[in-house]
Amino acid sequence: MSFSISRWLRPSRPECPICGKTPVSSSQQQLLPVRHPKPRSILSRVCPQCLKGLPWIGSPVCRICGRPEVCPDCPKRGERHFVFCRSAVRYDNRMKDLLALYKYRGSEKLEPLMAAIVASAYERINKELAPREIRPYFHLATSVPLARERLEERGFNQAERMACTLASWYGLTYRPMLQRNRHTEKQSLKNRRSRLADMKGNFTALPSVKMNLDHRSPKPIRILLIDDIYTTGSTVNECAGALRAAFTESKETDANGVEIYGLLWARS
């Protein structure tokens, strides 16, 4: 037998959740872009090299979509149903690899890390909207659903998982509020115009959204809509439009009675 009891008793050395190596030194806590202790402790396990490679979006240039550079898309958008969107990181090649690892290999180990990354954008949104508020600014949090075939194939919805973890950390009320009506072709292979056309009518609000509204509902109801990637904004806009449509149909409120904010893991 080559291993001994003492080896079992020794505390396991922390591994970087991205590269799997044991960090030589722990990440410098002051550089972490989150304040909440849970995401902070997860990010502090990332080794200094991997931490340096996380392309945080510190200050958005486009106030609407949160893009870190001048944005040609937002002025061209027709009707906008969301107030604004913010993303945690740029969708560069490293982030593509990380998301692919999580999505397609279902790497359970990466789940807390994905939520800890998106937490940075959540804290930034709160700072922008309600810097002194201690209670959550949002009344509800929800996520972009997957089509049923896609969900069956993958076994989980990454946006929902991130949203639920985030909600548990920050005391948000999470509710599934949307359904995806059809399975669309791989979005990354399409140009902007066909993506926009493809998304039209693709989402509807669940009946429970209307059922849960009554005269005691806050006005406006502020909803945080969570997804993994922002590309053209068509998914967030369609989801927000479907939610607003549900509110318009309810006699308890109208389209002005709801404000939807997008929170994205990455901005492509």
Ligand SMILES: [Zn+2]
């Ligand atoms: Zn690492």
Ligand SMILES: [Zn+2]
């Ligand atoms: Zn923009």
